[in-house]
Amino acid sequence: MSGRLKARDLGLVINTADPYSVEVGKFYAAARRLGPGQVLRVELPLKPVLTPDEFKSLQARIEHHFGAATQALALAWTTPYAVNCNSITGALALGYDAGLCAQTCAPSKLSPYFNASSARPYADLKLRPSMLLAAKDPATAKRLIERGVKSDHSLALRGGPPVNAYFVITKDRARSVRAALFPPPGLVRGVGVRVRVESTQALDGADRVLLYETGLPQVDKLDTVNWVPGALADHLTSFGGRLNDKGGQMNVLEWISSGATASYGTVSEPCSHPQKFPHPQVLLLHYMQGSTAIEAYWKSVAWPQQGVFVGEPLAAPFARP
Incomplete structure (x- = not known):
């Protein structure tokens, strides 16, 4: 591991047609002390899914504005989150893949960033990972950003209590397919992380939670979880990235609302x-x-074309000052 992304490496994109985006983008630029040249203002349709032509226009604006120094992007909005069947974050990094939409269950592009050691993804791989500063409303987004900033350098401190990484196996066998990839339980010495592998439908009252991974269409009892700043959480289900979805399956904004970063x-x-x-x-x-957070999440997904990354990109609880 050679370094990590810093605020100077990040570009911020704001949708001027979206009051949420304008407010949250301004707050984020101040919180992470981004310079004026690091911010791009565009006008995008206020809808969940862009057409390929609408996306092509956004992509061209991004490529024109941001130079070689910009390694990653923060997108200051909740919608749009997709381009046809592609996620907007996947399309921006890997290019829009029209062929995938004929059969979304097929394998998709392998990300060259998967498990990579690079801390300069655009310089090394010509790929800019991106993450949506998405939440249910601006107030929740601002709390998310504050958690991200607060998390920096906060863990692996000598004498500090351990945090917990929960890997949950549910009765939903198809959605628990990652169970074979879970790490062995126990304390990871030197960083103060205790890995816990649990068989349950939902954690209830879990304390000092750094990571929560499970597989269900709906995760209950999130209001009982005590998150640490910088916590990561996701559930394997089909449509968790449909950020405007009101029914059927829980979308990932529920994790953000409950306190994940x-x-x-x-x-x-x-x-x-x-x-x-x-x-x-x-x-x-x-x-x-x-x-x-943006690096760890992006490096963990081999085929990210359909997946949207949400959160505060620069949260880095284990980074040293």
């Missing part, structure tokens, strides 16, 4: 390919090594 979910039917979801051991390893 970053999450991930798919926007179109992925089937239960574990490669389309965060690899539990890769995610935890990169985060514990000092990566930011």
Whole structure:
């Protein structure tokens, strides 16, 4: 692991047609002290899914504005979150894949960023990972950003109590396909993380939670979880990345509302390919090594074309000052 992304490496995109985006983008730029040249203002349709032509226009604006120094992007909105069947974060990093939409259950592009050691993804791989500063409302988004900033350098401190990484096996066998990839339980010495592998439908009253990975269409009792700043959480299900979805399956904004700092979910039917979801051991390893939330999450997904990354990108609880 050679370094990590810093605020100077990040570009911020604000949708001027979206009051949420304008307010949250301004707050984020101040919180992470981004310079004027790091901010791009565009006008996007206020809808969940962009057409390929609408996306092409956004992509061109981004490529024109941001130079070689910009390694990753924060997108200051909740919608749009998709381009046809692709996630907007997947399309921006890997290019829009029209062919995938004919059969979304097929394998998708392998990300060259998967489990990579690079801290300069655009310089090394010509790929800019991105993450949505998405939440149910601006107030919740501001709390999310504050958690991310507060998390920096906060863990693996000498004498501090351990935090807990929960890997949950549910009765939903198809959605618990990642269980074979869960790390062994026990204390990870030197970083103060206790890995816990549990067989349950939902955690109830879990304390000092750094990581929560499970597989269900709906995760209950999130209001009982005590998160640490910088916590990561996701559930393997088909449509967790449909951020405007009011029914059927829980979307990942529920994790953010409950106090997690970053999450991930798919926007179109992925089937239960574990490669389309965060690899539990890769995610935890990169985060514990000092990566930011955007790096750890992006490096943990082998096939991210359909998955949207949500949260405060620069949260880095294990990074040293």
